[in-house]
Amino acid sequence: MHRTETVELLCADAWPAVTEDKVGDWRLRAASGFTGRANSALAVGDPGLPVAEALDRVCEFAHAHDIPPVAQAVVGSANERAIEAAGWVPKTDHAAGHLVSVLVGPLGTGADGVSFLPEPSAAWWELAAGTTEPAPAQRHVLTTGEVGYAVAEITAGAVRAAVAGGLLHVSRLAVRPQHRRRGLARALMAATGEWAAGRGATECVLQVAVDNAPALALYEALGFREHHQYRYWVPACEDRSL
Incomplete structure (x- = not known):
């Protein structure tokens, strides 16, 4: 089974943003607002800076590309805990669901x-x-x-x-x-x-919002299982109208 970080990076490769930059291992992504995955910082691996400073870079990149700052972090990971400690909050208003189950299964x-x-x-x-x-x-x-x-x-x-x-x-x-x-x-x-x-x-991966019961039932019947979950985070004071 692939490591969680590897799965997230491969999913990002399969869903490429228009513009990308990096802060250490983190990927900063922008695509004119088309999907959360392509317009968020993928917070996996070591950002090479204290997380609070890395999040400042996330904000700078987002504002430079006219999108709201958003971080995508694996649920329960050290990065997610540090993002929460820095004062960010779950993006509960994300239209497609801010909490996502990553499923793996057979071809x-x-x-x-x-x-x-x-x-x-x-x-x-x-x-x-x-x-x-x-x-x-x-x-x-x-x-x-x-x-x-x-x-x-x-x-x-x-x-x-x-x-x-x-x-x-x-x-x-x-x-x-x-x-x-x-x-x-x-x-x-x-x-x-x-x-x-x-x-x-050799294997299939897909992402489904945790509240999408019909889709989860379909994929379970096809032999898929949850590999991990990720969640979107935003600064608590951010103007989300951007």
Whole structure:
């Protein structure tokens, strides 16, 4: 099993921000506000500075890129404890859920009715990103790297698959409401597994908000288990309207 820090770094590689910098091992990321993961400091490893000073750097980077300062830290880690001690608080207003379960599981097999597109179509963008005209940051985050764009039954469902360091990172799994409860989510997961196995992946990882019970139930049925959790943190006095 991969170490927690390794999993977080590989997930970050599979979900690249538009702009990145570093403070020691920490990654500072910005992508015009598109997703928390691409617009936060990944606080894993040694920042090379006292954590309070590293958080000042996080704030400086965020303000320079017109995004609110946010730190992503593994729950229960030394970094998270130090971030809390520095006066930061959980970002409970994060739209997608500030507390996230990172799940690992086997690669799926036996896909049927799923195809991979050479590049994302308008229908794929609509399902995966909620728009047929993605902004530059959306294009960068979702299409950079070794990425596959799977669709089920033409455009009934879609998913993003990315391989980084032997891990398949799955995200943006979506099925149109009128096509749900037909096994398309399972078919998409199976297809991504077969696609990723051909590119050297041996295991799958994905991230789900802890309050997303339907998704957690699906992935548990597919053999996934929780590897760890992470949480988003913000300065207590920060103006969150930025």
